[in-house]
Amino acid sequence: MSIVLLLIEKHPWNNMCQLKAHLIFEDLFKTESLSNEDKVGFMMSSEVTKVLVRMAEVPEVKFATGNKIRNGFMGFVIKLANLIHSKAEGMTDADALEKVLTQEWKDFVSSELETSNERNARNLGGRT
Numbered sequence: 001m002s003i004v005l006l007l008i009e010k011h012p013w014n015n016m017c018q019l020k021a022h023l024i025f026e027d028l029f030k031t032e033s034l035s036n037e038d039k040v041g042f043m044m045s046s047e048v049t050k051v052l053v054r055m056a057e058v059p060e061v062k063f064a065t066g067n068k069i070r071n072g073f074m075g076f077v078i079k080l081a082n083l084i085h086s087k088a089e090g091m092t093d094a095d096a097l098e099k100v101l102t103q104e105w106k107d108f109v110s111s112e113l114e115t116s117n118e119r120n121a122r123n124l125g126g127r128t
Contacts, residue, residue, distance in 0.1 A: 056108055
């Protein structure tokens with residue numbers, strides 16, 4: 001899974017890879033055949049939180065013309081980060097979670113993730 005995440009980082013506009021990777025994490029959290037310890041182990045081995053934090057450090061792409069747009073993988077980053085954040089709150093293995101949910105992850109959640117969620121929740125055009 002760590003290789004798939006690196007491919008997403010390398011190819012930020014590959015939506016198919018992003019969708020499949022997100023489905024893997026959704027399935028991981030949905031399955032009841034794995035313990036929370038196994039799920040945390042999978043997150044640790046894939047280094048998903050580290051990769052998401054690193055990807056979020058480059059939220060925009062600047063073109064030669066000077067125009068900027070949101071990086072192609074930022075939708076994936078925010079969606080997967082929201083999934084991990086919501087599922088991690090329900091897990092009880094605090095010691096193992098501390099290895100995955102580092103201070104960098106917590107800083108990311110309180111800054112980029114909150115800002116992006118707020119921006120994404122706004123009505124288009126400023127109308128209700």
